Amino acid sequence: MKYAVPSNTHFTLRQELVGVLCKYQDTLCPAELLAVSSQVVGNLIALQDETRLSPEHAIEIVMYNIEEGNRAALGDLDQTDAA
Numbered sequence: 774m775k776y777a778v779p780s781n782t783h784f785t786l787r788q789e790l791v792g793v794l795c796k797y798q799d800t801l802c803p804a805e806l807l808a809v810s811s812q813v814v815g816n817l818i819a820l821q822d823e824t825r826l827s828p829e830h831a832i833e834i835v836m837y838n839i840e841e842g843n844r845a846a847l848g849d850l851d852q853t854d855a856a
Contacts, residue, residue: 776834776837794806794810814835818831818832818835
């Protein structure tokens, strides 16, 4: 499967979403933040036009980006440990 290179708009949106999650880190535990975020992803999948994006393809996109997010987080941890 071919994926697009993230644009500046993608990075900006991601940073804004992370900022919103950070606002709740003192009132919600990590599992709750994950649960709410997952529900939003589920909503986005449900609202897709199936003639343009099948549920299976949507799940592939989600899985790919979870892996990319994990890789990035581990890379950030490696850089923090090296500093």
